[in-house]
Amino acid sequence: MARKEQVANWGNFPKLEAEVHRPGFVDEIRAIVKTSSHLLARGNGRCYGDAALNERLVSTLQLNKLLAFDAENGVLHCQAGVLLSDILDFIVPRGWFLPVTPGTRFITVGGAIAADVHGKNHHRDGCFSDHLLAFEIMDGQGQIHECRPDQHASLFWNTVGNMGLTGIILSARFQLKPIETAYIRQETIKASNLDAIMDHFEASLDWMYTVAWIDCYQKGTNAGRSLLIRGEHARLGELPSKWQKQPLQLKPRRQWSMPFYLPAFVLNPLSIRLFNFLFYHKQLRAVQKTVVPYDTFFYPLDAIHHWNRMYGKPGFTQYQFVLPKSTSREGLPVILDTIRRSGQGSFLTVLKLFGPDNPKAIHSFPIEGYTLALDFKMNPSLPVLIAALDKLITQYDGRIYRAKDACSRPELSRFSPLARDQKFRSLQAKRLDLLG
Numbered sequence: 001m002a003r004k005e006q007v008a009n010w011g012n013f014p015k016l017e018a019e020v021h022r023p024g025f026v027d028e029i030r031a032i033v034k035t036s037s038h039l040l041a042r043g044n045g046r047c048y049g050d051a052a053l054n055e056r057l058v059s060t061l062q063l064n065k066l067l068a069f070d071a072e073n074g075v076l077h078c079q080a081g082v083l084l085s086d087i088l089d090f091i092v093p094r095g096w097f098l099p100v101t102p103g104t105r106f107i108t109v110g111g112a113i114a115a116d117v118h119g120k121n122h123h124r125d126g127c128f129s130d131h132l133l134a135f136e137i138m139d140g141q142g143q144i145h146e147c148r149p150d151q152h153a154s155l156f157w158n159t160v161g162n163m164g165l166t167g168i169i170l171s172a173r174f175q176l177k178p179i180e181t182a183y184i185r186q187e188t189i190k191a192s193n194l195d196a197i198m199d200h201f202e203a204s205l206d207w208m209y210t211v212a213w214i215d216c217y218q219k220g221t222n223a224g225r226s227l228l229i230r231g232e233h234a235r236l237g238e239l240p241s242k243w244q245k246q247p248l249q250l251k252p253r254r255q256w257s258m259p260f261y262l263p264a265f266v267l268n269p270l271s272i273r274l275f276n277f278l279f280y281h282k283q284l285r286a287v288q289k290t291v292v293p294y295d296t297f298f299y300p301l302d303a304i305h306h307w308n309r310m311y312g313k314p315g316f317t318q319y320q321f322v323l324p325k326s327t328s329r330e331g332l333p334v335i336l337d338t339i340r341r342s343g344q345g346s347f348l349t350v351l352k353l354f355g356p357d358n359p360k361a362i363h364s365f366p367i368e369g370y371t372l373a374l375d376f377k378m379n380p381s382l383p384v385l386i387a388a389l390d391k392l393i394t395q396y397d398g399r400i401y402r403a404k405d406a407c408s409r410p411e412l413s414r415f416s417p418l419a420r421d422q423k424f425r426s427l428q429a430k431r432l433d434l435l436g
């Protein structure tokens with residue numbers, strides 16, 4: 001049974017009244033597809049903007065079964081609505097890990113494929129699609145196709161990164177990576193400005209995971225002041241002895257929750273500036289080495305349920321772009337300065353260095369270069385800032401990430417010819433003029 005409800009993604013902007021279907025079986029999905037003039041699959045709504053919104057939605061959250069696991073070779077077959085968090089609970093104790101993971105584990109496998117997500121290891125391991133062996137997808141006629149990188153290859157590569165516009169992914173098979181422990185050996189390095197942090201990234205290419213947090217309020221020679229966090233899966237011998245007895249088991253982590261939307265005034269330029277200052281200065285040493293549970297390393301924000309309510313009822317947007325390596329050193333300082341001068345600093349500003357892109361993955365976001373992600377609270381002057389940023393991203397040959405986008409101009413997303421099934425559409429595809 002479908003219900004009308006108000007739906008929004010993680011940024012709580014925009015909101016839409018939609019008819020949401022929650023089928024548990026493939027035949028039910030087929031019946032919905034056949035009787036709909038247009039629709040869209042939806043996973044766990046963890047994209048930020050309007051990519052998972054449409055007047056008619058098919059939630060995949062009931063397609064939540066693990067179908068098969070090859071424990072010797074680390075190949076998992078599951079339905080598309082399974083959450084990465086459930087997969088981790090199953091595979092980590094068995095000595096396996098996700099090949100690529102975003103900064104939250106509360107996304108579905110279908111969402112990971114549709115956005116072709118990247119992690120802190122893009123420079124080493126590429127996107128999710130680089131580890132995807134096969135998936136099944138239902139098209140607008142209700143037909144199911146099994147796609148692999150070299151079988152129904154056109155549908156395979158038109159689906160990854162194309163945000164649900166080719167059909168409903170039903171199940172997937174992908175390769176995992178072996179681990180000895182559930183812990184990460186981590187180093188945090190202080191960098192005094194943007195040039196220094198980029199040098200650290202480029203000197204850390206042999207590290208499996210790298211990411212930096214930037215204080216976007218600094219200017220002049222301090223602009224881009226940041227912390228680089230790099231990590232490797234810890235080997236057994238690298239663990240403190242108290243963890244060596246059960247190296248693949250983690251203690252349940254304490255969960256907090258943001259019970260209500262914070263009033264709009266709490267997050268203001270002053271409080272954001274203070275948070276940024278304290279975050280940088282809480283580490284006293286130039287380099288700090290430690291071993292941490294994998295969830296602390298990959299998913300620090302997941303420890304607080306509903307942290308998105310911190311931005312208040314109007315919601316927020318995450319603006320994530322990538323600039324080619326050739327323009328990054330020139331473009332990033334200009335972009336950071338534009339943001340600082342606007343007074344709309346970001347609570348969390350994250351920088352990563354992407355490795356080479358896969359030329360077959362024509363809709364995927366990453367290209368070789370630096371990607372910056374910033375959170376902005378929705379407010380009446382935000383469109384002016386976004387328009388200025390869009391202009392700069394175009395000038396420096398960059399692109400924006402559709403999984404985060406809620407406000408950008410059409411030109412920035414159309415970086416490859418779009419193929420879609422006429423039946424599938426989203427609010428974002430309409431806004432970005434992708435419907436043809």
Ligand SMILES: Cc1cc2nc3c(=O)[nH]c(=O)nc-3n(C[C@H](O)[C@H](O)[C@H](O)COP(=O)(O)OP(=O)(O)OC[C@H]3O[C@@H](n4cnc5c(N)ncnc54)[C@H](O)[C@@H]3O)c2cc1C
Pocket residue numbers: 009010040041042043044045046047048051052060080081101102103104106107108109110111112114115116117118119162163164165167168169170301403404426
């Ligand atoms: C805190 C946080 C951190 C994040 N960090 C990263 C990161 O580091 N790297 C990164 O790449 N992304 C990151 N993301 C974005 C997130 O990984 C993607 O937006 C992902 O697509 C969300 O998956 P979902 O299951 O919630 O899908 P939804 O948000 O529900 O949908 C996202 C898109 O996938 C489509 N889709 C979902 N399921 C299916 C299906 N079964 N068949 C066809 N299409 C489908 C939808 O139509 C929509 O276009 C982050 C998000 C959050 C909230």
